[in-house]
Amino acid sequence: MLTRIDHIGIACFDLDRTVEFYRATYGFEVFHTEVNEEQGVREAMLKINETSDGGASYLQLLEPTREDSAVGKWLAKNGEGVHHIAFGTADVTADSEAIRDKGVRVLYDQPRTGSMGSQITFLHPKDCHGVLTELVTSAPTGANDH
Amino acid sequence: MLTRIDHIGIACFDLDRTVEFYRATYGFEVFHTEVNEEQGVREAMLKINETSDGGASYLQLLEPTREDSAVGKWLAKNGEGVHHIAFGTADVTADSEAIRDKGVRVLYDQPRTGSMGSQITFLHPKDCHGVLTELVTSAPTGANDH
Numbered sequence: 001m002l003t004r005i006d007h008i009g010i011a012c013f014d015l016d017r018t019v020e021f022y023r024a025t026y027g028f029e030v031f032h033t034e035v036n037e038e039q040g041v042r043e044a045m046l047k048i049n050e051t052s053d054g055g056a057s058y059l060q061l062l063e064p065t066r067e068d069s070a071v072g073k074w075l076a077k078n079g080e081g082v083h084h085i086a087f088g089t090a091d092v093t094a095d096s097e098a099i100r101d102k103g104v105r106v107l108y109d110q111p112r113t114g115s116m117g118s119q120i121t122f123l124h125p126k127d128c129h130g131v132l133t134e135l136v137t138s139a140p141t142g143a144n145d146h
Numbered sequence: 147m148l149t150r151i152d153h154i155g156i157a158c159f160d161l162d163r164t165v166e167f168y169r170a171t172y173g174f175e176v177f178h179t180e181v182n183e184e185q186g187v188r189e190a191m192l193k194i195n196e197t198s199d200g201g202a203s204y205l206q207l208l209e210p211t212r213e214d215s216a217v218g219k220w221l222a223k224n225g226e227g228v229h230h231i232a233f234g235t236a237d238v239t240a241d242s243e244a245i246r247d248k249g250v251r252v253l254y255d256q257p258r259t260g261s262m263g264s265q266i267t268f269l270h271p272k273d274c275h276g277v278l279t280e281l282v283t284s285a286p287t288g289a290n291d292h
Contacts, residue, residue, distance in 0.1 A: 002172050004195040005151055005203045008231055010277060018275050025248055025274075026148050026233070048233070049150040049203075052196035057151045057203060080276030082228040085154055087172070087194070102171055128171075129164050130226030131156060 002095065003053035006088035006136040007045070007060045007115075011075050015063035018080075019044050022059065031058065032116055040069025045115055055088050055138055060115060084122070086134035096121045096135055104128065111137070148241065149199035152234035152282040153191070153206045153261075157221050161209035164226075165190050168205065177204065178262055186215025191261055201234050201284055206261060230268070232280035242267045242281055250274065257283070 012018040022028045031047040046059040062083060064072030074083055089095045092111045100106045105124035114120035117139030125132040158164040168174040177193040192205040208229060210218030220229055235241045238257045246252045251270035260266030263285030271278040 002174075002194070005154065005205075008151065008154060008228075010275070012275050021275060025245055025250060028148075048148070050198035051203070057195075057197070059151075081271070082154075082231060082277060085228060099171055104171060125227070129156070129158050129167055131228055 002087040002089050002135070004051040004055050004088040005057050006055065006086040006134075006138075007058040008082060009060045009062055009084040009086065009134070010081070011062050011064075011071050011078075011083040012080050013063065013075065015042055015044060015061055018061050018063075019046075022046055022061070028059065034115065035065065036114070037065070038112065039071070039114075040064055040066050041071050043115060051088070053088065058115075060086075084132035084134050086120075086136050088136050088138065090137060092119050092121055092135045092137040096123075099123065099135075148233040148235050148281070150197040150201050150234040151203050152201065152232040152280075152284075153204040154228060155206045155208055155230040155232065155280070156227070157208050157210075157217050157224075157229040158226050159209065159221065161188055161190060161207055164207050164209075165192075168192055168207070174205065180261065181211065182260070183211070184258065185217070185260075186210055186212050187217050189261060197234070199234065204261075206232075230278035230280050232266075232282050234282050234284065236283060238265050238267055238281045238283040242269075245269065245281075 028046040032045040035042045041062045044061045050056045096106045104127040107122040111119040111121045119137045123133040174192040178191040181188045187208045190207045196202045242252045250273040253268040257265040257267045265283045269279040
């Protein structure tokens with residue numbers, strides 16, 4: 001069951017400049033940064049609010065680390081903008097299997113590791129009215145402390 | 147001060163079919179529908195979660211009521227997908243003035259009426275790294291009861 005807007009993924013050419021825009025314009029601060037080599041992105045998570053399911057909603061700013069990554073190719077075609085949206089769930093495996101059974105293409109056979117130790121998968125945008133849609137199960141609290 | 151992700155605005159060709167997709171696929175239910183003639187849209191708000199500032203986060207599904215509306219022109223160019231993102235604030239007037247003073251173009255001289263009696267304005271996407279960005283102050287609780 002999807003219980004929150006987990007994040008909005010925004011593709012940008014220059015992560016540092018985009019982080020500075022969000023800080024200077026709105027006062028949003030960086031909560032976490034990491035490089036995901038599998039996804040080919042360098043990213044910053046800006047925490048905007050907490051949510052009624054015990055989680056939080058973030059902006060995820062994404063800069064490609066290589067031109068042939070999914071985000072790199074998307075940026076070359078579309079320019080900067082909203083790349084995907086993500087819903088939070090307690091069980092990404094169960095939800096993605098249920099959604100696959102409804103005929104929506106799920107892009108990974110098994111969930112992969114996303115931001116902050118989460119488990120994630122993606123749904124095909126052509127099956128979701130044009131919206132690249134991610135499902136996220138956050139890491140257990142404290143999992144990033146080690 | 148912006149204190150939540152208020153909504154993600156998603157443009158679609160057929161509102162009823164898109165509402166049904168979100169219901170059947172994820173179990174999201176319609177919280178509110180309306181037609182905004184000024185914006186040239188028919189819309190459905192799907193409430194996803196409540197937020198730590200006392201508000202909520204929604205998906206806003208938007209179907210143009212005329213081809214020459216902003217959303218109609220955007221759809222003709224881009225096809226279905228994420229049209230804008232919106233942040234919630236207790237004072238859209240003060241925040242939009244402060245943001246204008248930082249050199250970001252604010253599209254309205256004064257806030258206008260948005261979904262569910264809210265007050266809204268938009269920031270120019272070219273000043274926001276490609277993201278059409280809305281600021282929203284919700285109507286006072288109960289304002290939609292009359």
